[in-house]
Amino acid sequence: MGFHESIFMHAKEATPIALFVYNRPYHTRRTIEALKQNILAEDSDLIVFSDAQKSEAEADAVCEVRTFIREIDGFKSVSLVERGANLGLARSIIDGVTTIVNKYGRIIVLEDDMVTSQYFLTYMNEALEKYAEDDRVVSIHGYVYPVKKSLPEAFFMRGADCWGWGTWSRGWACFNSDGQFLLDELKRRKLISAFDYNGSYPFSKMLEGQIKGINDSWAVRWYASAFLEDKLTLYPRRSLVHNIGNDNSGTHCGESAGMDVNLSSTAISLNNLKSVPSQEGRQAFEDFFRQEKMSLLGRLARKARALIRVVGR
Secondary structure (H helix, E strand, O other), rough: OOOHHHHOOOOOOOOOOEEEEEEOOOHHHHHHHHHHOOHHHHHEEEEEEEEOOOHHHHHHHHHHHOOOOOOOOOOEEEEEEEEOOHHHHHHHHHHHHHHHHHHHHHEEEEEEEEEEEOOOOHHHHHHHHHHHHHHHEEEOOOOOOOOOOOOEEEEEEEOOOOOEEEEEEEHHHOOOOOOHHHHHHHHHHOOOOOOOOOOOOHHHHHHHHHHHOOOOHHHHHHHHHHHOOOOOEEEEEEOOEEEEEEEEEOOOOEOOOOOOOOOOOOOOOOOOOOOOOHHHHHHHHHHHHHHHHHHHHHHHHHHHHHHHHHHEE
């Protein structure tokens, strides 16, 4: 019996996929092409949420994306939700995820810059079925940072994440959109340091930025919501998602190769796995964040030195 077949002995049907797109036709096309290569693509319902343009300057790109998504095939079904007005990424995702989990009970979420391994849907569906009744587990995640330390085949971390993920209606019920409440609770419970991986990554500053309107991150609120509830997210040892949006093409991402990964060419085993937080995973993430911070500081210093040389000529 194949791995694909074994899943459907335990799951009634594949989890619906929500894909959020905007104005990047090239990225959207690559995301769909990779997703169609997944083993369970033909068994999956795909719902595409297309946000409307923020300004006339983006109208042509949004139109090109919509022309493409209207021709998507290779899935059990394809449904389109073309927004009549611009919601922005956060409102679009919050509304779309809420709608789908209320209707189907579970969801797999992708954005238009996430290229997946052919085993992504297999892993997501198996894990969503395996932990459906485990209240400690809030979500399943497909991306893992390119850490240098060895990791378990699959492992749990406290909180939630946002690059190729899935959850259930009970999991999404933890989401709190009130950034100020979340930040106040983190401070009240003296959890800021833990939330920021011992100061290695400024997640709390990102949350402060959301509160002040500097950014519109739904993801940091999702992380904070799950973290405060002491919930867990499952990660794979080998990444099943590669974000191709860190090329300065997106609304919320700059240009960086620090998060680039090689997609897993093999399936992820979920055998003999307990739903407890991984100390190995946490230390590996913390080390990675510190390494990235030093790398960024180095790049900024090199740019500053180059600028000084140019100005001094």
